[in-house]
Amino acid sequence: MESELQPVPVSPQKRDPAWKHCQMFKDGDRLKLICIYCGKMFSGGGIHRIKEHLAGQKGNAATCPRVQKDVQLLMRESLVGGKVKRKKHKTAVASTNLNSIPNEIDTIFSQSEEKAGFQLIAAPGTIADYFSLLPSKEEEMPDIDSDNRKREQKVEMTSSDRRKRQEGNSSPPPTYPNAGPVDNLNLGSTKGEDAVQKAIGQFLYDIGLSLGAVNSIYFQPMIDAFSFERSSFKTPSYHDVRGWILKKSVEEVKSMVDQYKETWGRTGCSLLVDDWTTGTGRVLINFLAYCPKGMIFLKYVDASEIVRSTDALYGLLKEVVEEVGVQNVLQVITDSAEHYVVAGKRLTETFPTMYWTPCSARCIDLMLEDIGKFDWISEILENAKTVTRFVYNHALVLNMTRRYTNGKDLVQPALSSSATNFATLRSMVDLKNNLQAMVTSQEWMDCHYSKKPDGIAMLDVICSESFWSSCSTIVRITDPLLRVLRMVGSEKRPAMGYIYASLYRVKEAIKKELVKKKYYLAYWNVIDHRWERQLARPLHAAGFYLNPKFLYNIEGDVHNEIMSGMLDCIERLVPEIEIQDKITKELNLYKNAVGDFGRKMATRARHTLPADKWWSTYGGGCPNLTRLAIRILCQTCSAKVFKRNQISLKQIHHYTTNRLELQRLSDLVFVEYNLRLRQMQLQKDKESEVMDPISIDVCDIVEDWVAEKHPVVGDVGSPEWTALVQPDANTALPLSPKDEAESLVEGFGDDEIYDGVNDEEDTESQDHEEA
Template sequence: MDNESETQVDSSASGRRDPGWKYGRLVNEKDLNTIICIFCEKVTKGGIYRHKQHLVGGYRNAKKCRKCSKHVREEMEEYMSSKKNQKEQMNMGSEYVNEDLFGLEDEDIGEEINSRTNVTNISSGGSNRGGSGGRTFSSKKPRQKGPMDHFFTPNAEMVVQNQRNGKMNQTTINDAYKKEARERACTLITRWMYEAAIPFNAVTYPSFQPMIEAIGQYGVGMKGPTFHEVRVTNLKKELALTKDLMKDHMVEWGKNGCSIMSDGWTDRKERTLVNFLVNCSKGTMFMQSIDASSMIKTGEKMFELLDKWVEQVGEENVIQVITDNHSSYVMAGRLLELKRPHLYWTPCAAHCLDLMLEDIGKLPNIKRTLERAISLNGYIYNRSGLLNMMRRFTGQRELLRPAKTRFATAFITLSRLHEQKNNLRKMFTSSDWLDSKWAKEQKGKTIANIVLMPSFWNTIVFCLKVSGPLVRVLRLVDGEKKAPMGYIYEAMNRAKDAIVRSFNGNEEKYKEIFNIIDKRWEIQLHRPLHAAGYFLNPEFFYDKPEIEHDADIMSDLYKCILRLTRDPAKQEKVVAKVSLFTNAQGLFGNELAVRTRKTRAPGDFVFDDDNLTWGDVARAAGAEEARFDTRARARASSSIIPPTRGIASSSRTLPSYSLIDEDEDGDMVDSADEEDGEGYKCGDGNDDDDDFVDLEEE
């Protein structure tokens, strides 16, 4: 007891408040790490924290004192437990806190740092030795983060945004070191991507750089997410985040309206699956995927399915329901319009255009040319040696070019054949071909005749003249960025104009093609929403005064106002505001509004009283477009309409042409003169027109 009281006095005198000092003494007053237990004379070298573990017992790193009295052990255990609770209360953000340092007195912290900052003597023999026999490396302890760092650590997304805006570009003396450290980190990141087969464009995702910034803010020693955290914990967090995002979209549905999109496709098990999505000015939100195999053939069943989704989203919020042109969908759409008189059923524009291309492909001359092109491709691609020969002559260019739809692929492949026309002719007249075994086969001779046949290439040029503009419109409506509702009408007009110019106005050459286009347009594709969107698009309206005097367009506009605006008083108000738009009065005549007619989204314009916006009128006609993009042209060679994710879009997976390898019947040799292949471009110095006939997709 004398030793105990003596130590307690020494502890008090030296200002040490930890009760563990009452039951231990220092071997050397200058060494706080080496303590002798007053009960068993056991020497511990881990500081006061390790000494308390020795007294309490049950710790892996300290042997339990056999002579310590029960009340001392209980005192130490209670003290250590209280300190642990204090640490947990102070730990407000574990990712910013070094949890091992909380609950320790000054001496404990010093001991913890000393125990972690090891000095290692490395000699050539691999053992620790003193003196000059080895080199000494010391690891410096990084700055410790406490609970206050949680409040002062900047948001990772904001840091990335500031870096992009150039607000954090500051040169320091550590730039050389940072460059080396970054290269080392990038090497490890990319190595992980290679091992996990992660696509390279993943580094362009908006979430990538904030992830890197958050890791850097944590500092040294961060442990990555576990399999369970990725699969369960954080997946649930993302689900909750998506539901929160859905709430914002639902508010937008009620405020400005929305479109329900039905996107059907067939999986490998031949099941018919239907994806339901809802599009509004905030973007497109995936809702659910349904196995519709048992109902896709019945119009009444599909009507019940569509009607259920209208009820779920809210009839008052729905402007239109978009489906493909399957007969069951057509019937379901008509039944839906009968039951719901204030919304539209709209067939998928991409599907309609694909059907146009299919009808054009059934014309005898075009059908025969497509079959010959398929036979040519099939013969080459089914023979690896011949395929390698073809690639040598074409400079490694392929003859096949897949597109988003079946018939677009066929016509784009014709474009590739026309591009390689001279190279293919060189190949089939070269010694490589003539000396090969394929030149002696009957099939090979037939294929060579096709390539050397003038009528084959003439018909390809004809196909490109009539299909090129339609493929461009197809790319417009099946794009990914924004809804093209206000552009389809103009796009179809320009496509037909491009076809007329490509034949120099010779109606006999394109009359049959126009009959096919007009039939599909009038019966399926054309809807009042398209005409209203065209009328309410300032990019076209103010450049073409004749739009206002087009009886069909004006009729469709008023049909939309009557159908989509239920309140008669609001109908009259919308009509009155439309007159302001047509006369460019009020805000529409403002200098800034005039200057930005071709660059701003229509919904951005606001009426004078701020109670009714241009977006209200546009949405009433179904012409609302997502505001996260503008109509600015991305580059001179791109389409006059940016590639968009339209409300008429379709990502249906359709079967492609199979490569057929068989003999052709009949005489394929034609001595007709060849037509200039450049004619299908039909350019007149206007880049807008060329955009509709360029078959190559970026």
């Protein structure tokens, strides 16, 4: 019986670049090396044999068929460098009086070793020395866009600024005499750019900051500013960053927020209420305002003592509405918990010109969660997880899988755990052929992991056609809901004009997939249950009616539910009776496409312009209706903003009874939150960067897909992760091959979707089908 291979960590003293591209195992008393690309096992020849294998050098080892081109070139250079090094050593022994003069041979060898990341060089003595390794201002300096230049001009400190700052601080920046010099940190393992990047990495590790900080749009401008300043730059002190720098940042962010507020008179705004519980059990409520120009953070409140009291919660909501301006707020969006429902209804009684609506993203997520509880669906999800858990817990298997899927990851982190379940299932269906090609390859058969019980279980799942057939059905049922979830949480366009049509299309897609009423009705009931209890709001119906893309594609008369919602919005959002009557008359002009609404340009623009822009362009003949339409169509449907782990809870929301420090921390939250929101706004036209599925940053939503059910005790700290090939920068598979809004255009003539099916009709229908 073949003995079990035990992984052996590679000693730090082993500096040959080939060690990064193989794994070492102990087989009894012998050591064996395995190529991480093709899985070939070497029982002799040492690391040199592996290097020849990767370099494709014929002779002692077969060429690796799957090695990456850049790795192959690196191995070839290393082999050449080794020969040069030996020759250089002989020359040095013969000519000891010349050993202080660098020569071309030194340069050739250092380049080959430098690329592998193992050459030891003297570390710079100061931080300024690191920046001296960057390109000069005149050489190879990347262009900076106008926004960055403006930002740099604002934060640039003149000599007079420095004098004022020093005069404001009675004491100089603190020094730390016991701190060791920077070169003691052994940062300089490579030259130039690598040294700077390593210094940044160790700074992030030291302060415990999320490694996702490097994705910030403010990160590169900071590095650019450093490189411009070069050695003359002096790092800010602790008192600087919490003093004058924070003060100036607060002023700049408040100026930005004021620009957003200036647009509320025309477009109105949605007040978003997002509460969450910290690790210590405190309940914090964040208040934000949304308008087409962007989303801004207003403030946060520690509501630990009042959140369950509907009276206190109502009072808090009322206070914030008054601060924003009752005339500006069209709706207050909160969670759908019972205490919010009660407080929200009281709020609309107090302010009859606005709505309370539950968060659409949360409601749709609950629909997905309910669908995932169906027995046959939960069973398929569990089978799929046996594949991903095995893949994402073994470096060699994960590297192999990513090669066969061309760098695409199986696990796709989404907005929630439920969304992640179905997004990952869709990803696996798209990569079905790639996975089957992998597990039927000779490489997999030769891999020792294929003989393990979990490896055999994975093979059974991937080769099961019934599994894939069920997966495809689930994907066709849930993919429309996933697209709606992404749309309501998107910054690309206000979602109010699309949510109603989207839910119609979801039910239509399920009916088309399952055909028979007795099959699709179960899923309709899940959707209707959440829709009727939470999402059936007049604003959503009015958003559908006022979107020309949808209204002019209705087959037959407008459904009563839609028309009733439109009229309700007129009565509630427009308190003046004279204006209400004018809007009612203008509705007929819009419905019948009279005047500018019927122009050929307007007809073409229904499908190209955003709905609010369409009204701005062609609604001049109906000014009262146009104003109302723009205010409704410019609103969002969701109160969910971004992952909470992006806000540093421990420090920013730390409890303190000191009035001054509490005010400072509130300002710090204000700045940080709004800078994050600004970053989202600037990146809204880009696909969001997907985190590595095994990253701790997404563990809360992917844990069930990547964590072993029964992890081996004492296995933590194994060096196997170092064999992982770095994943692509963005491995996401798109949720839809086209823009979600473009797939909503066709007719809306299915009355069954509007009305649903009552129990008596359902019973008669099933009896008829069975007969």
